[in-house]
Amino acid sequence: MPVLFSAGDRFAGFVIRTPLGLGGSSEVYLAEDGQGPVALKIMNSAASRSAAARTRFVHEFEIAVKLHHPNIVQMFAHGEFDGRLWSSHEYIDGTAAHGPAPRADPDPALVVAILTAIAHALDYAHVQGVLHLDVKPPNMLLSRLEPATAAESRALSEGGAFAPDPNTVARVKLSDFGTARRIDGSGPQLTPEGFIVGSLPYAAPELLCGGTLLPATDQYALACSAAELLTGQTPFPVMNRVRLADAQMSAEPPDISRRRPWIPGAVGSILRKCLAKDPARRYGTCAEPIRMIARALRDIDPADC
Numbered sequence: 001m002p003v004l005f006s007a008g009d010r011f012a013g014f015v016i017r018t019p020l021g022l023g024g025s026s027e028v029y030l031a032e033d034g035q036g037p038v039a040l041k042i043m044n045s046a047a048s049r050s051a052a053a054r055t056r057f058v059h060e061f062e063i064a065v066k067l068h069h070p071n072i073v074q075m076f077a078h079g080e081f082d083g084r085l086w087s088s089h090e091y092i093d094g095t096a097a098h099g100p101a102p103r104a105d106p107d108p109a110l111v112v113a114i115l116t117a118i119a120h121a122l123d124y125a126h127v128q129g130v131l132h133l134d135v136k137p138p139n140m141l142l143s144r145l146e147p148a149t150a151a152e153s154r155a156l157s158e159g160g161a162f163a164p165d166p167n168t169v170a171r172v173k174l175s176d177f178g179t180a181r182r183i184d185g186s187g188p189q190l191t192p193e194g195f196i197v198g199s200l201p202y203a204a205p206e207l208l209c210g211g212t213l214l215p216a217t218d219q220y221a222l223a224c225s226a227a228e229l230l231t232g233q234t235p236f237p238v239m240n241r242v243r244l245a246d247a248q249m250s251a252e253p254p255d256i257s258r259r260r261p262w263i264p265g266a267v268g269s270i271l272r273k274c275l276a277k278d279p280a281r282r283y284g285t286c287a288e289p290i291r292m293i294a295r296a297l298r299d300i301d302p303a304d305c
Helices: 051-064 107-128 150-155 166-170 215-231 241-250 265-274 287-294
Strands: 014-024 024-032 038-045 073-082 084-090 094-096 140-143 172-174
Touching: 024 084, 024 172, 038 051, 051 084, 094 166, 107 140, 107 166, 107 172, 107 215, 107 287, 215 241, 215 287, 265 287
Parallel strands: none
Antiparallel strands: 014 024, 024 038, 038 084, 073 084, 094 140, 140 172
């Protein structure tokens, strides 16, 4: 499918620079608004004619625009132009997080910094009454740019001997609140009854079986992401969707420390608790297990193992 706009085109007061991404209902462009670069999301004409798609688009903006945290992509404005809905948000000059290639190892310090940043973001969102519900590496963006201020970096440091580099933590941003919901259940019905939101390889059991969704639901997805960032595979690397859903709901959580010789057993134990089928058995916050993982991975160099 060709993109809607080309470099130099104007839309709703923005100047289009280059396409950034293409989805089923919208496109994202690098654009200028007169004050600097922004990411501009524009619904295609077909989606703009769908009442359900319009509701989801506006809902994402209305939830995310109220979240002001250095580890969350900031939303700026939204509107409608030429029959298409649009929204603008912070442009991240970087790339999404990803696990290591087969037979390769990640940088544990970078993984810990990414997980720390996302845990900060999620705990903040939960205090604000918002569940993300699609936590996964593609929604964890790592900017190439240094943090705006030293104070911003210091504010994101956990402190202590096991804290990751706060400058790296400050460069990580949680994106895509398209499936987010309020913890109290308020807001529009965004999906048909029984329809699963989120991404199956990271989906908690309660998300798959229609249970009560809690901050621990995001913690489960964060643990699945941690396993992928450390080993290149989610906890249940099953291709068949039916078998994967069954594993998420009923299979014993794996010990990912057995996948790589350099991963301490403590990390496997921590993630297994995050992956408990009963959300009440998980940790109280997202940051708690990540601090413990940071401690366990301190000074670990995969090349030495």
